[in-house]
Amino acid sequence: MRTALKLTLMSVSLLLAVDAWAQIPSLAKCTRSANLLACVDADGNAYSVNTVGNTIYLRGFERAGKRYWAQTNSRYGQLTFFTGIASDGEAWVGYNRRVGWTTLNRFSSSGGSSAKFTCSRITGC
Structure with a gap:
């Protein structure tokens, strides 16, 4: 009886795991x-990441908006500045600052978006 119960529980667990995986x-x-690093996702978006010293160059294509974009990140110790531009003319700037396990983030764009938020490795953003 115990073996049958174990097998049943294992089967149910396996079915739940397969369903979650799907x-x-x-x-x-x-x-x-x-x-x-060059990547393409299932939706047709593409991006590449190129690292040269303390500078990271990001390039990409956003399928939904049919636009290309580029961003440059420059790191100075715990502070990272970034600037970007898209093929539709939108531009953005911002920075990330690490303080222990916390990251302070701020950005603004010519499209009118701006945000200031804090992320933690424990609680997330």
Whole structure:
């Protein structure tokens, strides 16, 4: 009886796990070299990340908006500044500052968006 109960519980657990796995969205497919990462996701969005010293260059294509974009991040110790521009003319600037396990974030864009928020490794954003 105990064996049958264990097998039943294991079967139910397996079915729940398979069902949960089926609901996970597809991950991006990526190719990597020494300092370049290029990815495409299931929705047709594409991006690349290139690292040169303390500078990170991001480039991408947003399928929904049919726009290309580029962003440059420059890191100085615990402070990272970023600037970006998109093919539709939108531009943005901002920074991230790490303080222990907390990150202070601020950005604004020419499209009228702006935000100031804090993220923690424990509680999230």
